[in-house]
């Protein structure tokens with residue numbers, strides 16, 4: 001039996017064969033040099049520039065120096081939230097945030113630095129932009145929203161919310177962990193910071209990701225992480241120019257190269273084509289799930305309003321046990337539990353037991369989905 005991987009919301013299972021070949025070639029050919037640290041390290045600088053350019057193309061922006069590479073979405077969110085709020089203020093967050101947002105916010109609150117308020121949402125994760133006005137306080141500095149819930153799949157109305165926030169002079173931070181590379185998304189307009197992981201929709205390696213900043217955000221956010229940059233080393237303070245202001249320490253060049261190569265591939269396929277395939281797969285899965293007795297679907301049942309993420313449960317059945325049977329008896333890889341997003345489960349009414357989450361990628365086939373559906377029916381019959 002061949003394994004079927006349906007856990008794309010967590011991570012893409014592999015880099016494409018062409019990207020893997022290029023990464024191996026790079027490893028075989030290059031000395032391990034360090035951008036900005038020695039003359040030969042210029043090669044690493046070139047890799048980073050290539051990746052910055054690819055990210056700019058993907059998100060439709062023109063400022064490669066405002067693309068910052070980090071170890072991932074979690075590091076990026078910590079750098080932005082703490083860099084902006086360490087000195088105080090209030091922040092509004094959606095009602096379905098990942099712990100990569102919630103835990104830094106809670107740390108800031110516990111330290112007495114900054115306070116936060118969560119938007120309310122319906123059980124399927126839908127948010128009403130009109131509700132934002134009542135949450136804004138005189139000291140509200142920022143709003144942070146995930147673009148799509150990693151539990152419910154629901155796409156949030158970030159455009160409307162960010163437009164309202166911006167009119168009130170509030171910074172807007174978008175966690176695009178579930179949409180970068182798989183959902184049309186353009187930086188600019190009302191977004192001040194866009195966070196992306198490298199290993200999910202971008203299909204690069206794990207341990208790398210980053211963020212893109214507006215000019216105002218790049219000036220206002222303090223460098224939360226500091227250290228050597230290989231530039232202006234005579235000064236004890238971090239450089240004020242980009243990207244060095246936010247890129248201390250030795251870079252993950254192989255990871256950054258994986259982003260460059262994988263994003264170039266995505267640009268060739270086209271994000272619209274990826275979105276359209278994932279939407280079709282999700283729509284088929286949602287439709288078939290509704291025919292399975294006792295199975296409860298959480299999140300939007302409309303694939304045009306969600307990404308390729310579907311959470312299900314069965315009253316009285318343990319989600320972990322269902323996922324374990326899917327894997328042990330049918331070699332189908334899903335993810336069960338709270339998915340690092342307890343808030344989304346509280347909204348959906350599935351806290352603390354959690355759900356079984358199915359998530360699809362561009363490589364997923366309809367046949368794999370049908371096999372998973374049959375397996376789910378078989379598991380639920382036992």
Ligand SMILES: Cc1ncc(COP(=O)(O)O)c(C=O)c1O
Pocket residue numbers: 009010072073074075098100146148149150175177178197198209340
């Ligand atoms: C919405 C969301 N934000 C943040 C993260 C954290 O990403 P990473 O673990 O790559 O840092 C995830 C990962 O699942 C996510 O789904």
